[in-house]
Amino acid sequence: MPRSHRPTTALLTAAVAFSLAVAAPGAAADPGPADAQRQHAFAAAAAEFGVPESVLLAVSFVESRWDFNAGTPSVSAGFGPMHLTDVAAAPPGTEHDQGADPRGDEARPELPPRANPVDVDSPALRTLGRAAEISHVDSAVLRADPTQNIRGGAALLAQYQRELGAAGSGPDDWYGAVARYGGTGTESTAFADEVFATLRTGAERITDDGQHVRLPARTDLRHRPGAPNDPQTECPAGLGCQWIPAPYEEFGAGDYGNHDLANRPDSQKVDYIVIHDTEGSYDTTIRLVQDPTYVSWQYTLRSADGHVAQHVQRKDVAWHAGNWYVNAKAIGLEHEGFAAQGTWYTEAMYRQSAKLVRYLAHQNGIPLDRAHILGHDNVPGTVPSTVAGMHWDPGPYWDWAHYFDLMGAPFRGLGNAPTGMVTIRPDFATNQPAFTGCTAAGVPCPARGSTSVILHTQPDANSPLLTDIGLHPDSTPGTMHISDHSSRVETGQQFAVADRAGDWTAIWYLGQKGWFPNPRSNPAAVSSFGFVVTPKPGLESIPVYGRAYPEAAAYPPGINPQAVTPLQYRLPAGQRYSLGLVAPSEYYWAVTFDATNHTVVRGNLRYYQIQFGHRVMFVNVDDVVVRPS
Known part of the structure; x- marks a missing residue:
């Protein structure tokens, strides 16, 4: 299994206690109402370091939606509302523990699994240390205290502005510094454009820890978002897509890789978009897709800023999903991340990916629903022997509801009407299944929001889970191990109702009746209508x-x-x-x-x-x- 090393609960508690006891620089004297402390922290940090408050709020929103994520790191080792990165405290994992052939076609030799070495020396993974130096706050405090994390981010943003020699106090004058922040030291115009788009529309929400934060819309901005795409790419205008081609090369005794030429949609209709995570860093992933002896996918998205690189034309067939029927009719998107780490995906990546998928769906006539927009974990094995080895990314922490909201295709239902079908739709923040194995077998994963709903054999939380004979040929019940989806449904998926009992709903699942709690006060699914x-x-x-x-x-x-x-x-x-x-x-x-x-x-x-x-x-x-x- 992939492994990670995070600050222990004791360390986080001690760090927060330390920050409060010594009154770290910039500590607010009067944070106001309990649910307004984060808003106050943004205002105080902006004033202290001379950053426009609206810019600081927008940068944080595009990184984390202002969430603290319980002090746990993102998929690219970023901590806190400002996504300050500390790879020493949260090194990335390695790879999936399964080894399905990504091509999934018995007519070709099987491609063996390959380890994904992880780059850990990139400055992009070490911004928290620099912020600690500038703000004069210990790194452990920046990871564990959201107020100090905001100060650190403001200090780093101000430092980038000084290094650029930029002048002016309006938001437009900070575009270069924002681009450098998103690129973690290098410029990311895609990130800056998303920040300025957020400034223009404004935002308001309640964070994962109950803080009410608001960014008023700005109508006085001169900057108009729109990073140019490389001419070879197939992306919506303004996404800033980069062309990094996957090689189509012949080698060895007539062997070739790493994709197949085709003429879609004239030759075959494209029915699917498959969402993956990379199980490696962005830089490592880019190296792998340029290896003609390896595998391929159409697009890669970087976590820190959502930057998009395209490798294979959508008319051609990439090798990524482990099922040749799906590959031949799919476009594959890899997102920098680690399914088993219990970490969170950045808002910047969600937003860029949602724009790309909406564009690709429109271009190919693909409905925006979970029958066509699949996770790799939703792609079936080809024959009985391949079922157990299929990958399970992007995992239970990918926020499907938020993702589809960003695409303008929210999962709506008919409320609590007793229909014959349900759409799985738990509240992401409060739905926190007790998964294990994120860091080691049997060890509880961090408590965090999830789109997964767990099924039981009876309307009783203490009853066994269902059995998936493809994963457990001995017919033993499924487990709560992070990769074991034997008895697990995902947000957006639709199932026929099999039964109801009080606050519990049963659905048909793998030939069995699976029960899950579905109270009116906090439903895990909404009633819907369709065909069965x-x-x-x-x-x-x-x-x-x-x-x-x-x-x-x-x-x-x-x-x-x-x-x-x-x-x-x-x-x-x-x-x-x-x-x-x-x-x-x-x-x-x-x-x-x-x-x-x-x-x-x-x-x-x-x-x-x-x-x-x-x-x-x-x-x-x-x-x-x-x-x-």
Whole structure:
């Protein structure tokens, strides 16, 4: 498992006590109402270091949404509302502990897993130490005390302004310093543009620790956001996308990599956008995607500022999802981060990613829902032997609800109306499942918000979890280990209601009835409407599949038919599962460097994609009937 080392609870407590006892520089004498202390801290730090208060507020919002995150680090070792980075206190992890072949196509040799070495010497990961020197506050205090963290960020921002020799007191005069802050020492115009866009619109929210913070909108700004994209990139205007191509090269005995040329959408419709995390630093990830013997994806996003690099044209097929059917019909986005660390993803990255996904969805006619915008953890194994090895990123701490809000596609429902379908939608901040294994097996993970909802065999929190025979072939119940999603659903996913009992709701899941608490006062799901599939009358159960491949007769001479192999699960009679999309039977034969030989095989078989468990799966259209939920 990936490992990390964080300040212990004792250290954090001691640090906060120390900061209060010695009245660290800039400590506020009168912070005002309890829920206004953070607002006061921004005003005081801005005045102390000569930074426009609105600029300081906007920078912090784009980094962290003003949250403290319980003093735990982000995926790029950033602490506190100002995202001051300290890699010594929170070194990144290494890689996923599973080793599924990213290409997921038996017609090609399997790509073995590879360790991802992590860069730890970048100045981008050490801004907290510099802020400590400038603000004359101990590093441990900057990590543990949000007020002092804000002071440290203000001091660093003011230092960048001095180094640039910039003059002026208005927000526009601070664009260069903001760009340097977002790039953690180098300039990031994408970050600065997002900060100035936030200044223009304003923001207001209650933070994760109950602080009410407000940034009034500014209508007097001269700067107009809009970083230019490299001409080869396919990004929305103003995102500042960079072209760092993945190599299409032949090597060895006719082998090649690290993606396949295609002509989508003319050759195949793009149905999916797959969200990954990198399990390595941004710099390491960029090196890996430039290795012709390795794997590929279309885009990489950097945590600190949301910077976007594109590597593979969206017409071509990248090797990333571990399922060739999905790869052939998907665009892959890698986000700098570590699924098992229990850390948080930056607002800058969420915002840039949401803009990119909204653009890509519009360009390809992809609906903005969780049947089409998949996490890597929602992609099914191809055949029974690959199920257990599939990756599970971006993990339970990726905030799907906030992400879709940013895309303008929030998960709305019908409230508490007793319909036959629910959309999973817990409150992210207060929904804190007791996961283990973020740092070591059996060790509790930090308590933090999550989009995951845990399922039980009975309407009782003490009852066992459900069983996923793909992950636990011995039929033992699932666990709360961070990577074990045997009995776990995610925000935005839709399931057919199986039963209700008091404050508990049951759904159909992997052929079982799974219960979760769903009280009206704090619901974990909202009622919704859609279509469901159920086995045709007379069938006791039907098979489910990990890919929608054609029948053998559809393959032309010279192309070996791919097996239509059911997974180890069955869908029993009487159960219902949410219909996501109609999946045509297709197989993209691409096993040679010469792309003129590539062929899309299409069959007469038709499939429905359903939300069968944590992952989507496929059923044969001829085996089921479709009904309103």
